[in-house]
Amino acid sequence: MKILLTGASGLLGSAFARSAKRRGHHVLGIVGQFSGSVDGLASQRQLDLRDLNALESLVLETFPDAIVNCAAITEIPSCESDPETSAQLNVALPEKLALLARHLFATFIHISSEQVFDGKQSLYRRDSTPNPINEYARQKLESEKRVHDLATEFATTLRLPLLNGNSPSGTRSLHERLFQTWSRGQTATLFTDEFRQPCLVDNAADAMVELCERSDLKGVYSWGGDKPLSRFEMGQAICKHFGLPESLIAPAERGDDPRFANRQASLAFDLTPLSGKLKTQPQAFVDQLDSLIVPKPFRAWYNSL
Missing domain, CATH: 3.90.25 (UDP-galactose 4-epimerase; domain 1)
Known part of the structure; x- marks a missing residue:
């Protein structure tokens, strides 16, 4: 499978690249200013993801079977202080990728966050109502809505928790x-x-690769540790x-x-709607x-x- 990966040099993106390679997939990774090489990528391109026209040209040029979006501005203070800039990556980018996935009939895996919930329930289930309490969470929820409005038949959103792992920079997790x-x-x-409910980034990446390989798990799911x-x-x-x-x-x-x-x-999340269908299991x-x-x-x- 040919997979286009955004945010390839990040903690999650780099883990996904390694996992996908182990399963025999060809991954084209998009990085920003990262100058090193990312293990697991078949090829690597530098691109400003705010340039949606350039992104569209690259996607149409490569014609991937799946698009995986790991790019985001995740720091809450950055989103609060400059919501317009953060929304370019957190909202406009996944919206564009969803549109392109629909055009190509490609699987689209979009990464969202546990933070779309307010933290007042003892356990969140798949049908629990989101209630974001900060700008980052509001942007992530808006991205989910736009992605599934545009690409319902092709998109899976995975809400991830606090992540563990070994990042390329050694400063992210x-x-x-x-x-x-x-x-x-x-x-x-x-x-x-x-x-x-912390999760090892490699475990999340394995789940994401499985989702790329499955055509029956569309919609919004949560993932995390046990x-x-x-x-x-x-x-x-x-x-x-x-x-x-x-x-x-x-x-x-x-x-x-x-x-x-x-x-x-x-x-805290009930993971059974997804863990009951994947080989990868919460750790x-x-x-x-x-x-x-x-x-x-x-x-x-x-x-x-």
Whole structure:
């Protein structure tokens, strides 16, 4: 299968490229300013994804069997401070890709976020009503609507949670950001009352490849690890995995502090609508940790301990 992949140099995109290659697929990856090579790509192109005309020309030139969209601006502060710019990638890009997928009769896998929900329910199901509480989440929900309005027969949206993994830059994922904090001589403050259902990026990528190969799983689904954990519990497990002292993390409560009003308290999901149909299965957090390595930018700090 020929697959066009946006966001190929990111944490999720690079994992997808590796997974797709293992399953024998030919992946053309689109990167932005990333100058290195991405393992798993059959070919790699630099393109400003805000240039929708150039994107259209490339898609029509390559005529892929599937389009996978991993490109997004995911930082909540960036979306809040400049929603017009972030919407170019978070809304206009997937809308254009959906239109092109429909034109080519191609499968379209669009990545959305757990954050379309408000975090007030104990468990979210496939038919739960979204209620975004920040600009990033609002843009992701709008992208879902536009994608499925334009390409209902071809599109699958996958709502993903907090991701673990080893990114090309070594600075993108959960454990990598903790290492960045520690290498600066700082203690990482982690909430005991904020819960997420973290997922290894390689596991999510395997699920995405399966979705590319299936014609019967269109619509919107959630994916994640096997159960929710507090941020502090994740930090404890990461410290233990790397043999680091737990004193590197400090517990805190988000409570009703207005500074965290745009962060959800708990995002837990029923994954059975999708896990019951895929060979790939949700992983326990402890099993996810087995794949993590010390990030390259912080190995000198780690080795100095």
